[in-house]
Amino acid sequence: MGAVRHLYVHLPFCAHRCGYCDFVTVVGRGDRHGAYVDALLAELELEREQLADPLETVFLGGGTPTFTDPDALARLLAALPNRGELTAEANPETVTPELAALLRAGGVNRISLGAQSFRPHLLSVLERSAGPDDVRRALRTLRDAGFDNVSLDLLYGIPRQSPADLEADLADALALAPEHLSCYELEAKPGTRFTHAHGAALARQAEAMEGYFEQVVDTLTTAGYRWYETANFCLPPERAGGRDLRARHNLGYWTGRDYLGLGIGAVSTVAGARRRNTPRLAAYLAALGAGAAPPRELEELDPATKALERLLLGLRLDEPLPLAPVEAVVDRAAAERLARGGLVELSATGGRERLRLTRRGRFLGGGVTAELVR
């Protein structure tokens, strides 16, 4: 039995590739869903000895996992190893009572629903096919099927989005009382269709939208959510029957745990080595069809690199980061300077020093981290 406690499974299929998306996705190819799941299961077998039993978490990401052919999806769920948290990403328009039942039956206990916005004009800029009512209906369907841990994804900084639009989106999301919210600023990633069409507009309005992040954090924390990671919010235990609703799988990434990724484009980090599977469907299917591991890119992580990642990830969280493991990469003088400037808090309990960003520091996390690094 291995030591890896977190498993990521990539389901790349989508009905349509949204303009802003730069994930590894495959549009259509309904005929390959079954073969792809076969390949995933083959890859799982190749890696199984690295996995702990039971796992802490499994995460089905995409793509649109819920767009996967239902038979293939059910087969995958049935074959997954034992675990605690099992999250599936879902797009609202795919959520039917049948799908919800399938996911429940397959053991999924957490859903991440890609709402993005509740404003029709913004959804159309994003090329999302679901409308605001689809999101509400999907959530009802999930609740009816018994899901009690649902996260909503929201995007802000969408071209032509006004502060009033954002306020309305946040209010609409809160009205659905999700256990968890992920709020991402829309990034114009190079090479995407979206950047081609809207990049200039985004750059123009960057300054006007600079306050949106604050608006998101203010609104959600005022509504009682815990801002536990830069882009993630959850209800606190006292409002969730004592449950810790932070995404356990993602906490694994942020606290520097090892994780295994299956599927095209999936990334694994195990014992100081990071590898990325080929993003090409055909190459992936061919390799696993022949019983071999898929083509991979490898990256060795030396101790300094690991410490740097530990720092950059750990500072995204609201809990203090123990200084000892990252001490080698932290510029102590910079830390003290930033502490004086009210961006960083240094604390020590029982001789163990800890570091965390203040509220203002968290808004400037990128710059503060760059400053902190030796």
Add this chain to the structure above:
Amino acid sequence: MEQDRIRNFAIIAHIDHGKSTLADRILELTGALSAREMREQVLDSMELERERGITIKAQAVRVLWRGHELNLIDTPGHVDFTYEVARSLQACEGALLLVDAAQGIQAQTLANAYLALEGNLDIVPVVNKIDLPQADPDGAAAELAELLGEDRGRVLRISAKTGAGVADVLDAIVERIPSPAGDPGAAARALVFDSSYDQYRGVVAFVRVVDGRFEPREPLSAMAERTEFEAEELGFMSPARQPVTSLGAGEVGYVITGLKDVSRLRVGDTLTSQRRAALQPLPGYQDVKPMVFAGIFPTDSDEYPELRDALEKLKLSDASLSYEPETSQALGFGFRCGFLGLLHMEIVRERLEREFDLDLLITAPNVAYRATTRAGEVVEVHNPAEMPHELETVEEPYVKASVIVPKDYVGAIMELANERRGSFDHLEYLSEERVLLSYELPLGEIVLDFYDQLKSRTRGYASFDYDLAGFRPGDLARVDILVGGEQVDALSLVVHRDAAYDRGRQLVERLRQEIPRQMFDVPVQAAIGSRVIARETIKARRKDVLAKCYGGDITRKRKLLEKQKKGKKRMKQVGGVEVPQEAFLAVLNLDAERRR
């Protein structure tokens, strides 16, 4: 060649009056170069000179004409290089004074003519470009005759472009310019009037032999520097190097010294033979005093040694350049350089960048100030950041400026001169149409954009020259720029008190635009002493963090962080603020734009 068959002469002219074209034609006509070999304007050998169409470096070329040896010593044609012209003239007995037939006498025509007269040179007046449709050879000849007190009929009329009349010019050189004096039997003495550096053969001195005779392989010494060396090779330029077995009294040529250290042989020094050393050196050159100063810093601080070497080499062929090490908090290690004027500064900058492949930051130029502290101590200040605060008086250099313009522009010139704190001296009609205006102006008002303003307000018709006229007290203030409460030494400036507010505002505003927003509010201020005269705030960023970061993103995020960190290393820290090099560059360019 017998001494009485030697003629040493220079061509002096206002810029663009055809000096280099005439030199080319002389080389061609005397067979020194065939037409096919002829590059255009051979004497302007430096890339930069060719591009700007002006001559910066003087060179000497020997040609033969009807049994005579003529040495043409080229001279620079710009106001900043008066000093080099004077130096070249010291090696000559005569000069061709060239005037464009369409433009007549211009400011530098006058300045150069006076230099030649002061040096007791015989002047041959020449009207050039008679082939131009708008040429007025009679008018130009009349002006020249008037200036020199010559008979109009003795003014030659030529077209250097077509070659018409050039042979007459050569004849006139032989007939009107005296052969060199000097004692061929005396101990050998030669004046070093220029030098260059050959990366294989070391320092090459250009000399005018005054007395005696020099031979190759002879042990020589430079009398002022007490440098001893052996002449590896003697020769003359034709225009390529032609080695000879000796250089005698009256001749002009070069000496390859083999010296690798450029500081050991200075222009203006006297060479003599160690075997029979002369007792008295020749009158050398007055050390020229630079009046315009600027800090030069390498963009990449690792290039400091390269910059130092480059300046050392440049200094060899540009005796008027001075420099001393300077350390700036904002810009790092560099040099405070002294220049004769703005063009000189631009040329030095461009030569450093092109010939030595350096990336440079140059501070705004300033003039030399003479400050008297309350304690009564007098200091000469070359760097505004070093101007003492507690002052009794500050004096700044003034110039006597001559401007020649068509009479319609007299009003425009008066207006400009008034704006620049000029005081009117006199006005003189050179002809019915053209006027010479004379003003006294602070040099500090000229180093910014005076020349361009002059050109644009007179549609290019004005010509301009100036002479230093000593130091005078001025109501000057030192303005400091503070970023995050800390003074940015490289941006300090000394200005007239009336202009302090405007200049301070401009700099502060530009810095606010150029310095990226930081994690804290950053005040940018302009101050005179402790009094803030302008202030802007660079508002703190409100957000600087990437939203998403999951398992597949970590490598990319880490690389971004590493890149950001690397970027920070290239920033300059001022008052806890990271200022990108480009911000300084932009602010300094603002000044450059004003100058252009």
